Ligand SMILES: Nc1ncnc2c1ncn2[C@@H]1O[C@H](COP(=O)(O)OP(=O)(O)O)[C@@H](O)[C@H]1O
C-alpha cells in the first residue's frame with residue numbers, strides 16, 4: 001500500500017516532493033490526473049492514459065497527495081479518490097472550504113479568528129431580464145457595501161475563488177467603486193455575486209504562514225512566515241513581482257494560526273494549509289515610506305537576479321543540480337544588507353502590531369519549493385509526506 005502523488009503537470013513543487021520522498025526513503029507512485037480516463041460501469045473501475053493502465057496502481061494506493069493545480073480539478077480529484085476508498089491530503093471537504101474565500105472566512109469568523117470585515121452580496125453587477133433588457137445593480141451593491149465598509153478607508157473587491165491577486169480591485173472613491181463593481185462578471189473564479197472587504201493598511205507586506213497536522217499528533221505552526229513585500233501595488237502576491245523575506249512570528253499569531261488550521265480542517269486527521277494574513281499596521285510605521293522604498297528597491301534588485309535561475313532550462317533534466325544552484329542563490333540573497341534591513345523592519349513591525357493580525361485566505365495546495373522552503377525555512381513536502389504516511 002503506497003502514497004501516490006496526484007498532479008496535473010510535474011512542476012518545481014512536484015519535482016521537489018519527489019526529491020524529498022527519495023531522501024526520506026518513501027516510495028511514491030505518480031498519478032498524472034489530467035491524462036487519465038476514469039471509467040465506471042457495473043461493478044468495474046478502470047483508469048488509463050493513452051499509453052498506460054493505472055487501475056492496479058490506484059488499487060494499491062492508500063493515500064493520495066492531491067496536487068492538482070486548478071481548484072476545480074483538485075476538488076474533483078479529491079472527491080473521486082475518496083469514493084474509491086483512498087485517504088487524501090488535503091481532503092475534499094477541506095478543498096471545498098478553501099476553494100472559496102467566503103467559505104474560508106465564514107469558518108474562521110465562526111471560531112472568533114480575526115478577519116478583515118467582509119461583505120458578500122449574492123447578486124451580480126448586472127443581469128439580463130427575460131425581455132432582453134439589462135438590469136443594473138451596481139448602485140444598490142455599492143450602497144450596501146458602503147453601509148458596512150468605509151469607502152474613505154478603501155474597499156477591496158475580490159473574486160471568491162481567485163488566485164495570484166487576479167481580479168482584486170481597490171476602490172477609494174465612489175466612481176472607482178462603481179467601476180470596479182461593473183468589472184466583476186460571473187466567471188469560473190467568481191460564480192456568483194461580489195465579495196468586498198475593508199482595506200487593511202498592511203503598509204508594504206503580508207504573511208504566508210504554514211500550519212499542518214499529522215494523524216495522532218497535535219497541529220504545528222512553522223514559527224517563521226514568508227513575508228511578501230513591495231510598494232508598487234497593494235496586492236503583495238509574489239506572482240506580481242514582489243520580494244520575499246523571512247518573518248518571525250510572535251506566539252499569539254502562532255496560536256491563532258493553529259486555531260485557524262483547526263477551524264478549516266474540522267475532524268480531518270492530517271492536513272496542511274498556507275494561511276494568508278495581514279497586519280493592520282495603519283500609521284504605526286517604523287520608518288518613512290521614502291526610506292523604506294530605497295531599501296526595498298535594493299533588495300528587489302538582488303531578488304531579481306534569482307528570477308533568472310528559476311527559469312533555467314536544465315531544471316527539468318537535472319532538477320537536483322538546478323536545486324543546488326537555487327539554494328545557493330537564495331543563501332546569497334538572504335545575507336545581503338538590504339535583505340537584512342527590510343527583514344528587521346518587518347520583524348519589528350510584526351512584533352509591535354502583533355494584535356492587529358487578520359487572516360484572509362487559506363491555500364490548500366500552496367507553492368513552496370522556492371520561496372517558502374528557502375526563505376521561511378520549511379520544506380512543505382516533509383509534512384505533506386509525513387501527513388500522508390500517518391494515514392496508512
Ligand atoms: N482586505 C484587504 N486589504 C488589503 N490588502 C488586501 C486585502 N485583501 C487582499 N489584499 C492584498 O491582495 C493580495 C491577494 O489577495 P488574496 O485575498 O490573498 O487573494 P489571492 O487568492 O489572489 O492571493 C493579498 O496578498 C494582499 O496583499
Ligand SMILES: [Mg+2]
Pocket residue numbers: 164276361
Ligand atoms: Mg492570497
